[in-house]
Amino acid sequence: MLTLSSSPVLYPLTDRAVISLTGADRAKYLQGQVTCDVDLLNAGDASLGGHCDSKGRLWASFWLANLGEELLLVLNASLLERQLPELKKFAVFAKTDVEAVTEQWQVFGLAGEGVSYWLDQQLDGSDNLLQGGVVIPVAAEHALLLLPAGTPPPELPLGNESDWRGLMIQAGLPDMQAEHQGEYIPQMLNLQALNGISFTKGCYLGQETVARAKYRGANKKAMFVLSGHAAAPISANQDLELQLGENWRRAGTVLSVYQDGEQCILTSVLNNNLDPDAVLRIKGQDDSRLSLQALPYNLVD
Structure with a gap:
């Protein structure tokens, strides 16, 4: 795209x-x-x-x-x-x-x-x-x-x-x-995988939560890249739905999005155990379809 x-x-x-x-x-x-x-x-x-x-x-x-x-x-x-x-x-x-x-x-x-x-x-x-x-x-x-x-x-x-x-x-x-202010801890935006978190520096605001997410496995979410198609415009904070058989369940919201015609690519914070073949859509756009793309880096705790 x-x-x-x-x-x-x-x-x-x-x-x-x-x-x-x-x-x-x-x-x-x-x-x-x-x-x-x-x-x-x-x-x-x-x-x-x-x-x-x-x-x-x-x-x-x-x-x-x-x-x-x-x-x-x-x-x-x-x-x-x-x-x-x-x-x-x-x-x-x-x-x-x-x-x-x-x-x-x-x-x-x-x-x-x-x-x-x-x-x-x-x-x-x-x-x-x-x-x-x-x-x-x-x-x-x-x-x-x-x-x-x-x-x-x-x-x-x-x-x-x-x-x-x-x-x-x-x-x-x-x-x-x-x-999205006040919703995500840093690891949910993959900052630890992008050298945006130091686990060896001194104290800072919110450090206890960030450290607990690393050392106790308290974080169960990550930011993913999805691509696919959607006929109508997409905006930040729109809900995403995950296909479960014949049903759909809310999975997350749009963090950032780029559209070119009906083609789109976006980021969203989702459960980090999501199946790589998962199918998602934009809530309210029943014909839209999104699939996970490989991240250009490895996720770490």
Whole structure:
């Protein structure tokens, strides 16, 4: 359905928000808030991560980049209204400023065969800092590019934002939206399989739940990629139904979706013991059919 371009393509993204942390305690403060190990990130480094409530349920999944004197979180813009106040809540006790700075940045997706070579030429063998911004590798031949507002973007062919969403789904990368805040623990979005959770760092908000899911097998769900067909538009949070003989039973909801005509590909959090040959459909679209696709990585506890 979606194929990787034979050369690098730039995808301007309008649905991303950017949060900045500055100040002497920025790394120490964020280390106590999120699932990934902030202390391991040098200037130019990046990581997938999650920000949980005290019960280990996600306020947001995000990409974190270290710019040296500033930490940036890139996330779905719909999460910002509820997530930002939670992230700022304890910052008054630390030497750090936490602010939404979306208008100060341009966010692009970058994908296609040869992206890694193209980036090597642009970065000249240095770290991932570029033109006052940063490159965040997200998958093989896929990256996010953040540039300061007003900086001319690279002269590359432009792609559609919806296509970038589809590429992220095919890569098995989570992109939760506001409808799902407070529903999932990080392992339900496969963050542990994508190096987005550190089980050796110090305490952080929700850590007890995340650790219990790993060491006691408390989590029974995972994020899966499904593809198939549906005649009507699909939106985030729509219910999915699983076929059981002649009957259908609710199985989960749509996390992120890409459609091209009647063809579609989407992510959903489902029971992790689902039969690989399971048949699903969109609730209310009785003629729709979806099947599980192999993830491009191995799920781990």
